[in-house]
Amino acid sequence: MLGYILRRIGMMIPTLIVISMLSFVIIQLPPGDYLTSYAMNLRQSGEEVDEVEIQNLRERYGLGQPVYVQYYKWMSGIILRGDWGQSMEWRKPVKDLIWERMALTVFLSLISICVSWFVAIPVGVFSATHQYSIPDYIFSALSFIGAGTPGFMIALVVMWVAMRQFGLNVGGLFSEEYILAPWSWDKFVDMLKHLWIPVIVIALDSTAGSIRTTRANVLDELNKPYVETARAKGVKEGKLVWKYPVRVAMNPFFSTVGWTLAGLISGQTLVAVVLSLQTNGPMMLRALRSQDMYLAGSFLFLLSVLTVIGTLISDVLLAWVDPRIRMEG
Amino acid sequence: MTTPEPQDKGRRISEHSRLEAEACPPLSEDMESLALLESEPVAESEEERLYVAGQWQLMWWKFRKHKMALVGGVILIILYIIGAFCEFVAPYDPEAYFIRYKMAPPTPVRIFDTTGKLQAPFIYHRDRSKDPETLRDIYTENPEIKYPIHFFVKGTPYKLWGIFETDINLFGLAPDIEDQGVFLLGADRLGRDLFSRLCYGARISLSIGLVGVFLSLALGIVLGGISGYYGGHVDTIIQRTIEFIRTIPTIPLWMALSAALPADWPVLRMYFGITIILSLVGWTGMARVVRGRFLSLRQEDFVLAARLSGSGEFRIIIRHMVPSFLSHIIASLTLSIPGQILGETGLSFLGLGLRAPAISWGVLLQEAQNVRSLAQAPWLLFSPAVAVVLTVFAFNFLGDGLRDAADPYAR
Numbered sequence: 001m002l003g004y005i006l007r008r009i010g011m012m013i014p015t016l017i018v019i020s021m022l023s024f025v026i027i028q029l030p031p032g033d034y035l036t037s038y039a040m041n042l043r044q045s046g047e048e049v050d051e052v053e054i055q056n057l058r059e060r061y062g063l064g065q066p067v068y069v070q071y072y073k074w075m076s077g078i079i080l081r082g083d084w085g086q087s088m089e090w091r092k093p094v095k096d097l098i099w100e101r102m103a104l105t106v107f108l109s110l111i112s113i114c115v116s117w118f119v120a121i122p123v124g125v126f127s128a129t130h131q132y133s134i135p136d137y138i139f140s141a142l143s144f145i146g147a148g149t150p151g152f153m154i155a156l157v158v159m160w161v162a163m164r165q166f167g168l169n170v171g172g173l174f175s176e177e178y179i180l181a182p183w184s185w186d187k188f189v190d191m192l193k194h195l196w197i198p199v200i201v202i203a204l205d206s207t208a209g210s211i212r213t214t215r216a217n218v219l220d221e222l223n224k225p226y227v228e229t230a231r232a233k234g235v236k237e238g239k240l241v242w243k244y245p246v247r248v249a250m251n252p253f254f255s256t257v258g259w260t261l262a263g264l265i266s267g268q269t270l271v272a273v274v275l276s277l278q279t280n281g282p283m284m285l286r287a288l289r290s291q292d293m294y295l296a297g298s299f300l301f302l303l304s305v306l307t308v309i310g311t312l313i314s315d316v317l318l319a320w321v322d323p324r325i326r327m328e329g
Numbered sequence: 330m331t332t333p334e335p336q337d338k339g340r341r342i343s344e345h346s347r348l349e350a351e352a353c354p355p356l357s358e359d360m361e362s363l364a365l366l367e368s369e370p371v372a373e374s375e376e377e378r379l380y381v382a383g384q385w386q387l388m389w390w391k392f393r394k395h396k397m398a399l400v401g402g403v404i405l406i407i408l409y410i411i412g413a414f415c416e417f418v419a420p421y422d423p424e425a426y427f428i429r430y431k432m433a434p435p436t437p438v439r440i441f442d443t444t445g446k447l448q449a450p451f452i453y454h455r456d457r458s459k460d461p462e463t464l465r466d467i468y469t470e471n472p473e474i475k476y477p478i479h480f481f482v483k484g485t486p487y488k489l490w491g492i493f494e495t496d497i498n499l500f501g502l503a504p505d506i507e508d509q510g511v512f513l514l515g516a517d518r519l520g521r522d523l524f525s526r527l528c529y530g531a532r533i534s535l536s537i538g539l540v541g542v543f544l545s546l547a548l549g550i551v552l553g554g555i556s557g558y559y560g561g562h563v564d565t566i567i568q569r570t571i572e573f574i575r576t577i578p579t580i581p582l583w584m585a586l587s588a589a590l591p592a593d594w595p596v597l598r599m600y601f602g603i604t605i606i607l608s609l610v611g612w613t614g615m616a617r618v619v620r621g622r623f624l625s626l627r628q629e630d631f632v633l634a635a636r637l638s639g640s641g642e643f644r645i646i647i648r649h650m651v652p653s654f655l656s657h658i659i660a661s662l663t664l665s666i667p668g669q670i671l672g673e674t675g676l677s678f679l680g681l682g683l684r685a686p687a688i689s690w691g692v693l694l695q696e697a698q699n700v701r702s703l704a705q706a707p708w709l710l711f712s713p714a715v716a717v718v719l720t721v722f723a724f725n726f727l728g729d730g731l732r733d734a735a736d737p738y739a740r
Contacts, residue, residue, distance in 0.1 A: 018573055029589035148721045150671050152678065153714050156694075156703070163704045259575075266578040270675050274698075284581060285679055288588035300585050304577045311576065 001319065008315055012308055019304045024071050027085075027297035057086055074294075085294030089287065094298050097283070102302055104173065105272075105279040109264045112199050116207040117253075124214025125246055128222060139211060146208030152270040155201045159274065162197075173198070173278045198275055202268050206260050210253070217252055221245035254318045258311030265303055388656060391734040398730020401723040408720060412531035416487045419525035420501040420511060423688055425485070427510055427520040429457055432706045433468055435515040443472050451477045452502075452511055465705070476502050476509055515708040517696060523712055526688055530713065533689040534670055535720065537604055541669035542662055544608035549615025550658075556616065557623025558646065564620075571613040579610055583672060587681045596687040603682050607672045611665060618661045622654035656735035664728035667721040674717055690717050 039054055057063075062073040077083035084094035127136045172179070173194050178187045221227065222245055230240050272281030280299050287295040392398060411418050427433075438450050454474035460467050484498040502511055513524040556567040583606055590602045626632060635645050676682030677691025678698070685692055690713040697709035 015573060015576060019577065022577070026585045026589065029585075144722075144725075148667075148725055149718050150675065150721075152675060153694075153718065156697075156710055156714065160703050160707055160710060164707075262576070262578050266580040269578070269580045269584070270679070273679060280581075285584065285681075288584055288681065291588075296585060296588070300577070300581050303581050307576050307578055 004319055005316055008312055012312060015308055016305065019308070020075060020301060021071070023297045023301035023304070024074060026300060027074075027293040028067065028070075030291045030293060061085065084298045087287070087292055087295045089290050089292040089295070094295050097295060098280075098298055098302065101278065101280050101283055102299075102306075104277070105265065105268065105303075106306065108195075108198060108202065108277070108279055109261060109268060111195070112203040112264055112268070113206065113257075113260060115199055116203040116210055119203075120207045120210030121214055121246075121250075124211045125218055125241065127211065127215040128218035129241055131219065140215075143208040143211040146204045147212070149204075150270070151201055151205050151267045152274045154204060155198075155271045155274040158197060158201060172276050179278070198271065198277055201271050201275070202264060205267055206264055210260075213252060213256075214249060217249035218245055221249050251318065251322055254314055254321055257314035257317060258307065259314075261310035262307040265306060384656070388734045392730050395726075395730035395733060397726040398734075401726030401730070404719065404723040405727060408531060408716075408723070409535055411528055412535045414489070415528040415532045416489050417497070418499045419522070419528040420484065420498050421522040421525045422485055422487070423521060423526045423529045424686070425521065425525075427512075427516060427522070429508065429520070430510060430512065430516045431466065431520045432518055433457075433466070433512060433516040433520070434706070435708055436510070436512045437470070438478065438511065438513070442475070449477060451475045452509070454509060476506055476511075478511060479503055514712040515706065517706075517709055523693075523708060526693060527690070527712055527716055529688045530690045530693055531716070533600065533683065533687065534673060534691065534717070537600065537607070537673045537689070538666040538670040538724075540601075541604045541607045541611060541673075542666050544604060545611035545615050545665065545669075546658070546662060548608065548612035550619050552612065553616030553619030554623055554646065557620035558627065558642075560624075567616070568620075571616060574610060574613050579672075580675060582610065583607065583676055584679065584681055587676050592684070596683070599683055599687065603673055603676060607669050611669060614665055615658075615661065618657065619654075622657060623650065626650050626653060656731075660728055660731035660735045663724055663731055666728075667724045670717065670720060670724075 060073070060077075062070040074085060077085070082095055084098065086092075087094050087097055090097060123139055127139050130136050173191050174187065175190050175194070178190045181187055218241075222241075224245075227240065227245055230244065231237075268279065269281040269284070271277070272279045273285055276282055280303065284296055284299040287293070287299070433455075436452050436455065438452055440448055440450055442448055442451075452475070453470040453472050454476065455468045455470055457466055457468055459465070478500055479502065480500050481497055482501045483496050483504045484501050486494065486496040488494050500511075502509060510522065512522050514527060515523050517523055517526070552567050556564045586606045586609070587603060590599060590606075594602065631649060632645060635649050640648070673682055673689060674691035674694065677684075677689050678694045680695060683689050683692055685696075693713040694710070694717075697703060697706075697713070703710055
């Protein structure tokens with residue numbers, strides 16, 4: 001098992017290198033040298049430009065030197081010093097800005113996955129065991145609607161309803177007094193109070209898909225002879241379903257954890273913009289709009305790394321539940 | 330199928346006889362159910378018909394049983410017609426301002442007058458006044474004055490597809506009425522008719538799905554085909570590339586790439602830029618389908634036979650392999666169009682995709698993003714949202730039906 005995990009981690013490395021290159025290409029995409037435009041913006045707004053500071057930054061990120069030198073400087077900064085570059089717009093190091101946002105992104109995505117499974121697995125199993133019953137049709141219809149409607153539209157509608165019916169602005173993850181406050185227990189509790197709307201909206205998409213997958217997988221299993229045998233031997237129906245077919249039907253789930261996570265992170269970005277959550281979405285959008293490229297590139301890099309890790313976890317989980325995979329080598 | 334049927338076999342039989350029943354020549358309603366009961370004598374000729382039917386014929390028989398897919402197809406045809414002829418369908422120019430109708434709610438179109446008599450569609454005269462408290466405009470109908478809605482009416486001149494110059498619109502008020510308007514879906518904050526804008530948006534949003542999928546298909550068939558047909562190192566490289574692209578979260582990647590497109594590009598170039606960005610990710614799914622098909626078909630006897638009788642590689646692919654998986658490709662194409670449409674909508678919604686003066690459903694949604702305007706004028710949000718969701722559903726149903734039909738021999 002350990003060997004398998006190590007091998008998989010080894011396979012991750014080239015992917016990570018290519019991802020870092022791609023993120024760097026995206027940092028480089030906007031035309032011109034952003035330090036120059038940064039200095040120009042400052043001058044236009046009448047602020048004083050510290051020539052020494054600009055020169056230092058130029059030196060540090062190798063601007064004006066060949067691309068591979070710049071890439072090397074950026075990468076070595078990340079690996080050796082945890083330095084992700086400088087955010088031109090916020091005038092802060094990127095590392096001071098992204099970690100809290102990324103932590104919230106991960107937190108939100110994980111909770112959404114848990115919620116979506118918590119709902120999807122029982123519903124899917126029920127739909128499969130009660131195939132073609134009225135609740136099955138209702139669940140199928142609901143999951144179809146959920147899968148077809150993009151999250152950000154649902155978010156907009158939720159906001160409209162909250163505004164219209166309750167006069168509330170449901171945006172954000174915190175009450176106003178906690179937004180800038182340092183983390184504390186109260187802030188955490190406050191966040192939990194705001195969390196449910198975003199979690200429902202984000203989880204809806206993957207819940208719909210998961211219901212359909214569970215239903216199809218369990219249905220496949222239910223028709224197999226071993227179920228018949230167990231039934232003939234008098235195993236109770238509830239135990240029979242949950243202990244054997246459901247367990248086998250879960251395998252595809254584990255193998256898709258990675259994709260689900262990627263999909264969630266991707267969809268969550270848009271929802272976060274609509275609901276102005278304090279996750280990666282709004283900040284990345286703003287960075288892209290103002291061409292604050294180190295910030296935007298770092299986000300893209302980190303989000304991709306998250307997906308790679310998600311895939312790794314799903315592979316490990318799959319190997320853990322299905323011994324055939326880890327034996328294969 | 331209404332009865333729960335655990336036995337696979339039983340279902341197959343009933344399905345089979347239903348297929349026969351549907352395929353049999355149209356007798357009459359009750360005769361058909363009779364035929365279902367006593368399918369023995371009919372079966373022979375029916376079976377024969379089933380065997381001699383061509384591939385596309387079988388697919389059509391299978392497809393038309395999928396009612397939702399048919400409905401989806403019809404909805405899509407209507408939507409695409411609206412998109413193609415948007416200048417004709419839209420009653421007004423999408424940029425024309427009606428200053429008196431800023432954020433005006435939808436005009437109620439009536440077919441019953443005050444006495445309850447059925448009439449051709451008409452609208453009442455609308456007066457604008459200000460709410461003394463909220464200072465918002467309110468519109469009241471005056472049932473004294475009626476304006477009939479004319480069909481094929483003269484409106485502002487336009488050039489259909491930039492070629493045919495005409496001024497006929499599908500519907501509208503008589504051309505001499507200037508201070509009134511028929512706003513089926515209300516007006517936006519500048520007093521532009523939302524229905525007209527939605528029609529113009531349909532042209533861009535719907536076509537971007539097709540163009541994007543076409544690009545994805547071209548890339549997917551070439552690369553997936555190479556990958557599946559030749560295998561070996563080429564296959565490994567292409568598969569790694571696909572895996573890599575799929576590792577990057579789609580929406581952040583799209584955001585980053587489209588933010589790099591210069592904001593001052595003209596609409597048309599921006600349109601193609603966005604399409605290319607969308608298909609950069611989209612081709613991977615297509616390539617997987619094509620590769621899978623190639624891998625399984627490569628082993629088939631008819632490919633071997635063609636090779637033994639001296640066909641060239643290219644001929645084998647085009648003449649023998651492509652036709653046998655074309656139906657699958659069409660089905661997965663259909664299923665991947667919504668993703669592209671939603672991609673454009675999302676990007677434009679964020680302000681990173683198409684921008685005004687371009688009109689797409691995403692651009693319209695972006696204009697509705699402001700919460701305050703949302704509370705005052707919900708039609709600004711719901712009209713484009715419903716259009717997008719309707720399109721996505723229609724494509725999903727149609728794609729599901731096509732996918733099932735693509736394999737006519739499966740039960």
